[in-house]
Amino acid sequence: MNVVIVGAGLAGPLLAQGLRGAGIDVELYEREAADQPSQGYRIHFGPEGDLALRECLPPDLYDQVLATAGKRGSGVRVLDPQLRVVQEMLVPPSATEEETGRHLTLDRLTLRQILLTGIDVHHGASFQRYELLDDGRVRVFFANGAVADADLLVAADGTHSRIRAQLLPDAEVVETGLSEVFGKTPLTGQARALTPAAALDGFCTVVGADGRFMPLAAHQYTSGGEDYLMWVVVAPPAMFPVDLPAADKAVLQEVAAELVADWHPDLSALVRLGDPNSVHTTTVRTAKPLPHWETGPVTLVGDAIHTMVPAGIGAAVALRDAALLCRRVTERTGSLLDAVRAYETEMLDYGFAAVELSQRRGSSGKAPGSATP
Incomplete structure (x- = not known):
């Protein structure tokens, strides 16, 4: 079995790590050149993000994630323009976080370097289009002339996903x-x-x-x-x-x-x-909810399908996508399409619930990012 993933941000590499760990052949493509500086800042992951990292990463890489994490703060506060606290929400550590997942504060660039450990990335490969083949597989074309055939193509190419534009031309991302x-x-x-x-x-x-x-x-x-x-x-x-x-x-x-x-x-x-x-x-920007499409050998994770207002939850949801898709594919007892369909059904439910929650937080006066301890 061969999986092609387009997008080497966070969810794409995490999915690649999980699939590789299960013995599945994975190719990861990224439009940016290898020497292109990436954007990266402090990023928060709720418990579901921590659980996804644990599930997909080898133990040594997960240990590196914990070792490079930032100090955890006591909570979230809203200030007025003169820096007076007007609202406070404390988030104490949970006694059960070893089982239920912990809140993590990570540097995006550092995390991405860890997630890409041991993975050969095809850099400078901008997705162009895909074709469905008669045997049920998919052929992927890149602007640099590269062509790849796969049993499954995964879009992890972000808010402006070109794969989403071809697969779901009516899907809307609005300002x-x-x-x-x-x-x-x-x-x-x-x-x-x-x-x-x-x-x-x-x-x-x-x-x-x-x-x-x-x-x-x-x-x-x-x-x-x-x-x-x-x-x-x-x-x-x-x-x-x-x-x-x-x-x-x-x-x-x-x-x-x-x-x-x-x-x-x-x-x-x-x-x-x-x-x-x-x-x-x-x-x-934020994505508008959409009904489930007919499942095929092309699917999506993270911002490629449910981009949302920054509210401290989007990154963890994207990693949850990667872990869920990995689990459905590697533990399947039926066909690959059945596994992908099960993933999409569950992902659309919690993914767009998170989109709605992020919009409420962003318009409530807490402002984007306010869920981040």
Whole structure:
């Protein structure tokens, strides 16, 4: 049996690890070049993400994940623009987390390096199209001329999935009316002194009354690594004075700092102390629910099918997809299509429940990311 996975973010490599561990031939394709710098910041995984990592990774790699995790904070807080706490939700460790899964705070780049250990990635291979073959398999074509035949093609190619566009042309991903500029600031002595206590002890979001908000969270390694503060400045597009996609990193950084300049002065100072190379911009999007399609040798995981408003749950749900698909395929007693159909039925149920939950959290004043301890 051969599986082709398109997308080497997080869910794709985790699925590859699980399938390889079960003796299944896997090929992983990634559109970015091997030397292309990847975006990566502090990312939260709830218990379902931890359980997925345990299930798919060899023990030594899972141990590396735990060894490189960040210090866990005490909870989630909402602050006003003068950094006064207006809402607090403490998340104490669970006595049963060894069995039920733990909350993990991880650096995305570090985690991705661990997940790719031992996997040969076909870099610079942008998906172009696929064809269904008469024998029930699928042929995959890439822009660099590569062609691969597989029993199963898995789309792990994110919000802008080209595979989804071919498989499910009516699937909708819509804008939420919010844009964001995000980056990270090294936690030097100066930056640490400026960082709100709530951001050093978990996750916090500064919420304004006019549609602006600013998630903040420190990533402090338990052992080794350079600590940093992740920050995101979010607002309706009309509040940004420049065309964000066309702006360079220095302009994005200054625009973000100026947008919160009327709030507590430490916030704009922290943005200006950020690493310019870490600054990026995007818009906030969400997928619309859709009915189950006719199952075939092409399926999807993570943002490729249920992209959602950042609310501290999307990453764990994507890893849950990878673990569930791996389990259904490797433990099947019937046909491969039956296994994929069982995966899709369950994934669509919890996946779009998570989409709905993320939208509620994003519009409740907690703001994106607020579920992250």
